[in-house]
Structure formats: structure tokens, C-alpha cells
Amino acid sequence: MSSLIRKLEHFARLSEADRAILDRAGSERVRKFGPRVDIAREGDRPKDVHLVLSGWACRYKQLEDGRRQVVSFFLPGDLCDLNIFILREMDHSIGTITSVNIADLSREFFDEISTRYPRIIAALWWESLVNAAIQREWTMNLGQRTASERMAHLLCELFFRLRVAGLTHEDSCEFPLTQADLADATGLSKVHVNRTLQELRSTGLIVLKGKTLVVPNLERLMNAGLFNANYLHLEREGRQLDAND
Structure with missing residues (x-):
């Protein structure tokens, strides 16, 4: 919990x-x-x-x-x-x-x-609205971004979400997704996913070691994926409010 x-x-x-x-x-x-x-x-x-x-x-x-x-x-x-x-x-x-x-x-x-x-209900409404925003961004991903942009964007989103939940360690996180999972999420073939991951690796944007993802430079990966974290709504004024206000 x-x-x-x-x-x-x-x-x-x-x-x-x-x-x-x-x-x-x-x-x-x-x-x-x-x-x-x-x-x-x-x-x-x-x-x-x-x-x-x-x-x-x-x-x-x-x-x-x-x-x-x-x-x-x-x-x-x-x-x-x-x-x-x-x-x-x-x-x-x-x-x-x-x-x-x-x-x-x-x-x-x-x-x-x-x-x-x-206060819990208000926070759950926020969480529900963020989930809707994520779905809109996935639609944009499938419809408009190139394969490399699509993959970089998804990796950025997962890294940000894991970091919010306290599940990253510096520049790395657990990453159990297979290439088949990534293909099903991005609308790419498994061959295209493999090629795209190799491209991201060769340019130093990611390192995949077993079931661990390392992002040496998050800003570079964000730029590659045209990623703007605003849809995750992580900086909210309400965060500063006391639970009893």
C-alpha cells in the first residue's frame, strides 16, 4: 500500500x-x-x-x-x-x-x-484524471510518433511513474517487459521493436541488463521521445494542503 x-x-x-x-x-x-x-x-x-x-x-x-x-x-x-x-x-x-x-x-x-x-477521495479523483490523461497520450503515441519516439516516450513514462511510487534507484528501475509486451503496447512488430531498442541502445539513451532498465541521461531520452511530463500532473498545488484543511 x-x-x-x-x-x-x-x-x-x-x-x-x-x-x-x-x-x-x-x-x-x-x-x-x-x-x-x-x-x-x-x-x-x-x-x-x-x-x-x-x-x-x-x-x-x-x-x-x-x-x-x-x-x-x-x-x-x-x-x-x-x-x-x-x-x-x-x-x-x-x-x-x-x-x-x-x-x-x-x-x-x-x-x-x-x-x-x-482527502482520500480528492486524491483518488486526481489519480483517475491522470489515468485518463495517460490514455490520451498513448493515443498520440500510436497515431503520431515515430517508432523510436514511441518507444522512448513509453520508457520515460514508465520511469516517471515508477519514480513517483518510490520504485527507482537513481537512474535504474525494474523492467520485466518483453519485446512482445512492448510490441503489443506500441503497435509495432516484434522485429521493429528489436530494431528500435537497438537504436536506443546504440545511441546511449538506454541500457537494458536482464530485467533492469538504466537511463543514463533522462533528459536526453525525454528529448528523443518528445516527452513532456505535464500530463502526469506531478506538481499540484493541492499537494501542499494539510489533510485536515
Whole structure:
């Protein structure tokens, strides 16, 4: 739960009571999933909001012939479909990339914080709006950026999001995505992904060591991807407000 709290506190300074109820919710109904399995499938009837406690997952759509489009990545501290209760059935699937721990958050939990913890609700609205902004940026990525710009932009976004959650170490971070994952997320073929990664490596923009990504110069990678972090809305005036204001 610490990754979610750290992220939400980019918007609001949470109180001890706020953190306590979030910690409680993140420890009561926890499930473990192995890598490359579905947490929820398209057509399922949603019951809970899934909070990623650890590991990486993704939201995806799949055609009948097996072609898949990854439409977002879930990192530790991310909530999957905050407003899922209003839907009759899932219109997409959520699958794991690595082993994942999930906390299932009930409708009753959200009813409770809606009436008693307004600062958490305000921060969750911020998180929901940031997710919508990320989806708009992914549309721009697929429609307008070149392959190298597309890949550099995605790597920058993931690095920034991991850093917000406290999951980077200086210029490096965990990076368990395969070239097939990157192809499904960027709309490129696996051959094109391989060629694009080699280009980014050869110019010194990234270093990939096993399942670790190293970004020697983040500003250079941002320039290569035409990346502007404004859509992540990390610098908010509300971040300076006390939880009890």
C-alpha cells in the first residue's frame, strides 16, 4: 500500500487516519497471481476494485484471432478501474506480467471513505484524471510518433511513474517487459521493436541488463521521445494542503 500512499501524496498530504485506513484495506483481502495469467477477463462481472500491491500487470483487448493490444500498464500502487462498480461486465481484460499481489477493495470500502475521508477521495479523483490523461497520450503515441519516439516516450513514462511510487534507484528501475509486451503496447512488430531498442541502445539513451532498465541521461531520452511530463500532473498545488484543511 505504501506505493499508493506515496503516489496520492503527490496530490494531498494525507493524515495518519487516511494512511491507516488505506493500509487496512491493502492487507485484508490479498490475492497472489503468477506471471502471465488473467486477473479479470472481458465479460466478467466486476465485484471489486483491484489494487496492485506488487508486480506488473496490464490492461488489454484481444481479437478472436489472438491479436492483442495492451492499452495500459499497471505498476505497484495502481488501481485497476476505480469506477468499475457502475459496469455490468468487463469490457477488457487485466493480465499479469510478473507475479502480482492484488488487494481487492470492496464497494463498502469506497462508501466508507466517501463519507469519512474526503482527502482520500480528492486524491483518488486526481489519480483517475491522470489515468485518463495517460490514455490520451498513448493515443498520440500510436497515431503520431515515430517508432523510436514511441518507444522512448513509453520508457520515460514508465520511469516517471515508477519514480513517483518510490520504485527507482537513481537512474535504474525494474523492467520485466518483453519485446512482445512492448510490441503489443506500441503497435509495432516484434522485429521493429528489436530494431528500435537497438537504436536506443546504440545511441546511449538506454541500457537494458536482464530485467533492469538504466537511463543514463533522462533528459536526453525525454528529448528523443518528445516527452513532456505535464500530463502526469506531478506538481499540484493541492499537494501542499494539510489533510485536515
